[in-house]
Amino acid sequence: MGLSFSVSISRSQDSYFYPNAGKFNLQIPTPEKFLGYPIGEQHTRHESLVAYFKELDKLSERISVEEIGKTFENRTQIAAIFTAKKNHDRIEEIRKEHLAGQSSGATENVPLVIHLGYNVHGNEPSSSEAAMLTAYYITASENEETLKWLDDMVILMDPVINPDGRDRHSHWANMHKATPAVADPLDREHNEIWPGGRFNHYWFDLNRDWFLATFPETKNRINFFHKWRPYVQTDHHEMGTNSTFYFDPGEEASNNPLVPNYLYKKIYPKYAEYFTKAIDEIGSLYFTKEAFDKLYPGYGSSYINFYGGAGFLFEQASSRGHVQETQTIPITFAFTIRNQLTGSMAIIRASIAEKNSLLQMRREFFNVSKEQAAKSPIKGYVFGDPNDQTRTNAFIEKLLLHRIDVYEIPNSSNFYVPTNQDNHIMVRTIFENQITYYDSSFYDASVWSLIYAYGLPYSEVKNFMTPSKKITSIPEPTISAFNKSKYAYLVNNTDYNIHKFIYELQSSGVILKTAFRPFSTIVNGAERKFGYGSIVIPVQQQNISAETLYEFVTKASKSSNIKVHAIETGYNSSGVDLGSSYVKTLKKPEAFMIIGTGVAASEAGEVWHLLDQRLKMPITKIDILNMGRADLSRYNTMVIVSGIYSLFDKATIEKIKSWVQNGNTIIAIKGGAEWVIRNGFTKENLQQPDTSKLLSVRQDFDRATEIEGAKALGGSIFRIDLDTTHPVGFGFTTRKIAVYKNSLTFFQNSKNPYSTVAQYLAEPLIGGYVHPTTIKKMKGSASILVGSEGPGRVVMFADEPNFRGAWYGTNKLFLNALFYGSLINIPQPAIVEE
Numbered sequence: 001m002g003l004s005f006s007v008s009i010s011r012s013q014d015s016y017f018y019p020n021a022g023k024f025n026l027q028i029p030t031p032e033k034f035l036g037y038p039i040g041e042q043h044t045r046h047e048s049l050v051a052y053f054k055e056l057d058k059l060s061e062r063i064s065v066e067e068i069g070k071t072f073e074n075r076t077q078i079a080a081i082f083t084a085k086k087n088h089d090r091i092e093e094i095r096k097e098h099l100a101g102q103s104s105g106a107t108e109n110v111p112l113v114i115h116l117g118y119n120v121h122g123n124e125p126s127s128s129e130a131a132m133l134t135a136y137y138i139t140a141s142e143n144e145e146t147l148k149w150l151d152d153m154v155i156l157m158d159p160v161i162n163p164d165g166r167d168r169h170s171h172w173a174n175m176h177k178a179t180p181a182v183a184d185p186l187d188r189e190h191n192e193i194w195p196g197g198r199f200n201h202y203w204f205d206l207n208r209d210w211f212l213a214t215f216p217e218t219k220n221r222i223n224f225f226h227k228w229r230p231y232v233q234t235d236h237h238e239m240g241t242n243s244t245f246y247f248d249p250g251e252e253a254s255n256n257p258l259v260p261n262y263l264y265k266k267i268y269p270k271y272a273e274y275f276t277k278a279i280d281e282i283g284s285l286y287f288t289k290e291a292f293d294k295l296y297p298g299y300g301s302s303y304i305n306f307y308g309g310a311g312f313l314f315e316q317a318s319s320r321g322h323v324q325e326t327q328t329i330p331i332t333f334a335f336t337i338r339n340q341l342t343g344s345m346a347i348i349r350a351s352i353a354e355k356n357s358l359l360q361m362r363r364e365f366f367n368v369s370k371e372q373a374a375k376s377p378i379k380g381y382v383f384g385d386p387n388d389q390t391r392t393n394a395f396i397e398k399l400l401l402h403r404i405d406v407y408e409i410p411n412s413s414n415f416y417v418p419t420n421q422d423n424h425i426m427v428r429t430i431f432e433n434q435i436t437y438y439d440s441s442f443y444d445a446s447v448w449s450l451i452y453a454y455g456l457p458y459s460e461v462k463n464f465m466t467p468s469k470k471i472t473s474i475p476e477p478t479i480s481a482f483n484k485s486k487y488a489y490l491v492n493n494t495d496y497n498i499h500k501f502i503y504e505l506q507s508s509g510v511i512l513k514t515a516f517r518p519f520s521t522i523v524n525g526a527e528r529k530f531g532y533g534s535i536v537i538p539v540q541q542q543n544i545s546a547e548t549l550y551e552f553v554t555k556a557s558k559s560s561n562i563k564v565h566a567i568e569t570g571y572n573s574s575g576v577d578l579g580s581s582y583v584k585t586l587k588k589p590e591a592f593m594i595i596g597t598g599v600a601a602s603e604a605g606e607v608w609h610l611l612d613q614r615l616k617m618p619i620t621k622i623d624i625l626n627m628g629r630a631d632l633s634r635y636n637t638m639v640i641v642s643g644i645y646s647l648f649d650k651a652t653i654e655k656i657k658s659w660v661q662n663g664n665t666i667i668a669i670k671g672g673a674e675w676v677i678r679n680g681f682t683k684e685n686l687q688q689p690d691t692s693k694l695l696s697v698r699q700d701f702d703r704a705t706e707i708e709g710a711k712a713l714g715g716s717i718f719r720i721d722l723d724t725t726h727p728v729g730f731g732f733t734t735r736k737i738a739v740y741k742n743s744l745t746f747f748q749n750s751k752n753p754y755s756t757v758a759q760y761l762a763e764p765l766i767g768g769y770v771h772p773t774t775i776k777k778m779k780g781s782a783s784i785l786v787g788s789e790g791p792g793r794v795v796m797f798a799d800e801p802n803f804r805g806a807w808y809g810t811n812k813l814f815l816n817a818l819f820y821g822s823l824i825n826i827p828q829p830a831i832v833e834e
């Protein structure tokens with residue numbers, strides 16, 4: 001069915017979006033006038049949107065636009081500031097007065113700062129179009145009401161949170177748009193191809209990144225947030241086409257227990273009155289209270305809650321395209337935009353009217369936070385890994401980004417974070433793993449202690465420590481120079497950057513070896529230990545001269561901050577010598593990853609991002625549809641993550657199997673591991689579901705969501721025992737490691753005693769929610785397996801070692817599999833008759 005909506009939108013654009021708006025300043029172009037089409041008729045490209053904001057900045061004294069950064073695809077991130085000219089003239093003063101009055105709430109006479117954020121998920125495009133309409137309204141309206149907003153408020157706006165994803169989707173919708181428009185849900189316009197526009201460049205969900213802050217887009221945005229610390233922040237989304245509209249309050253059970261109750265009890269219900277009035281007026285259906293998570297701190301609508309502000313979520317049914325049929329009448333792009341615009345206007349009205357409540361909220365926040373800090377038996381946290389400066393510094397970077405006070409500890413490689421500080425609640429959020437929950441069916445993660453993600457040793461301090469020097473930037477890595485050697489260079493592999501170091505040298509043609517057994521040797525007169533997997537770089541056994549080698553090793557040491565030791569003998573004081581057969585030559589990884597339709601894009605993106613950004617190592621991304629014609633002989637490692645791999649034909653599966661049998665390596669994560677097991681790539685087994693429990697107790701129909709939801713594993717942290725003598729465990733200084741698990745992939749322990757590289761402990765739960773039947777399956781079962789397949793092998797992970805780019809503590813497991821995988825030959829146990 002083709003429906004032509006564009007004409008009617010065009011003719012009545014003003015009355016459709018701005019009924020009873022009053023007088024506009026005619027010098028200010030509407031988005032329609034500037035762009036050349038009515039809003040809703042086409043998806044606006046990011047560049048055009050940025051140009052529109054800059055035009056407003058040029059023409060009006062009410063708005064200024066800053067560039068806050070660039071995305072990976074080099075798109076400009078902008079932030080707009082709206083306020084009256086008299087405020088713009090002293091904006092820096094206002095900002096300082098606003099920040100100074102924070103904790104006392106003494107900002108009655110300072111303009112109220114709020115922030116509107118749009119389009120974090122690229123294929124939820126209505127909100128950025130609404131951002132332009134909102135910007136136009138604030139800039140052009142001559143209403144008394146609008147003038148008062150400008151006098152009494154500073155309205156910040158981030159019109160496109162995910163420019164790369166938005167453009168990917170906009171391009172898709174525009175390129176398939178027909179005239180007349182096709183509303184049939186099966187039309188290609190409404191069905192993006194993989195990976196879709198939701199994600200950023202590396203296929204990450206930026207609406208989980210506010211807390212983890214893996215991406216420059218987020219870091220730029222968080223810095224802007226802290227520069228302003230608004231009272232209110234919005235986050236606009238879209239949901240299924242047959243849904244309606246959603247505004248807060250969210251599900252009560254998902255209120256975060258660390259955040260003072262005033263927000264949930266007073267602010268959300270109060271604001272709901274304004275939203276209700278505005279949305280009732282335009283006749284749209286909506287829902288509240290029954291869904292959406294406020295627990296996790298990494299959403300655009302929740303991060304602010306941990307800093308004494310109020311985050312608001314709007315969700316709009318998606319037209320996904322320009323018009324699409326629904327179970328009632330077709331939904332148009334313009335309609336979705338109008339609801340988002342209405343939400344934006346309502347939040348401005350509510351905020352100015354409820355200013356006193358907002359100030360009260362912030363006072364309460366700081367009071368409760370101080371009380372919590374005073375009562376806390378934990379006075380601070382000491383953390384740091386003396387063997388891994390890179391990982392320690394990466395964690396410190398995160399703390400500083402979230403404006404946590406961190407102190408040096410004199411004569412120590414550790415650092416100190418006192419709990420009694422302004423951002424006490426964020427300190428708890430980062431360090432604590434036991435938070436009491438009201439509910440068991442989580443939208444997402446149920447725990448997020450960053451200290452575990454970084455795998456750093458830490459301890460709780462019960463007595464006050466006198467802090468020494470406060471850190472204001474990431475500590476400079478201390479890497480001492482080393483002499484040129486005629487014999488060999490040695491490197492411990494405990495630092496996070498070790499694989500980056502190896503790869504840089506391998507790319508320059510340097511031959512590196514790794515020790516499968518530890519040893520000690522004399523370096524500069526002192527005995528020094530080198531653990532499992534330490535790197536040995538012989539000087540003579542190279543295709544390059546000793547001078548060139550020294551130059552390359554020096555360069556790699558500097559770029560990866562890796563400490564190198566020059567030695568002049570192969571005779572070690574204990575353990576194996578350097579010429580031992582236990583010191584094996586490393587193979588440069590030539591890796592590919594299967595991507596495309598059916599593949600879990602964010603899991604694949606985690607691998608891509610890790611290798612690209614942290615190792616500067618390329619990985620070929622082969623589309624599942626091209627696997628049939630791929631010549632695999634140029635690769636030695638294949639990565640497969642979770643996904644539905646039904647597009648594989650039998651011949652391709654057989655081709656991969658014989659490639660493995662030729663001595664190559666598969667690294668399979670979660671669903672990818674299940675797939676390789678089910679398709680006979682390995683003799684290892686999955687745990688079978690216990691069907692005896694299926695005949696269970698009768699339940700009321702309506703309880704199904706709650707009961708079944710509780711069985712999922714949204715994301716929790718568990719402890720494993722890792723074999724640190726196994727190549728996958730090389731470089732870990734302890735056997736007890738925290739892992740992130742968010743799936744129901746469970747392996748049986750291997751029949752081969754040397755194949756179960758890691759096992760969950762008998763009491764594995766560190767933090768988060770897990771269903772009682774799940775934990776039973778997990779206890780003592782395998783978390784990492786390496787199946788031996790002829791001269792090849794399959795490395796299988798039940799958990800997600802690269803989770804959201806944040807799990808620095810377990811990246812090493814994956815990278816070990818990638819770099820040491822080809823050297824793993826699993827011993828076959830002999831049967832001994834007794």
Ligand SMILES: [Zn+2]
Pocket residue numbers: 121124207236237238
């Ligand atoms: Zn969304």
